[in-house]
Amino acid sequence: MDSSTDVICTVRNEILELIDSYTNESEFQENLLHKQYCFYYYPNEWASGPLWLHHIVEKFDTHLLKK
Known part of the structure; x- marks a missing residue:
């Protein structure tokens, strides 16, 4: 991921x-x-859509923890 932490957090919250x-x-x-x-x-x-999106949020969380 090349996006800034702020962008990732914003997308995660959305x-x-x-x-x-x-x-x-x-x-x-x-x-x-x-x-x-x-x-x-x-x-x-x-x-379901929420199941898929929770998966995406988990990916973001994993990435953010590594930073």
Whole structure:
């Protein structure tokens, strides 16, 4: 990762806010795929959007701990 710690923390917090906004999978997918312009189609590999995004947050946390 070449991003600054501040950028990573900002994105991490935005992801957590997105997870907190979860009401149902259909609306979550709609938001990610069409409003957030996420080009990764997570349903092929993950049971839910929040599960996938928690994985991303864990990756950020691991990276931040190494700094």
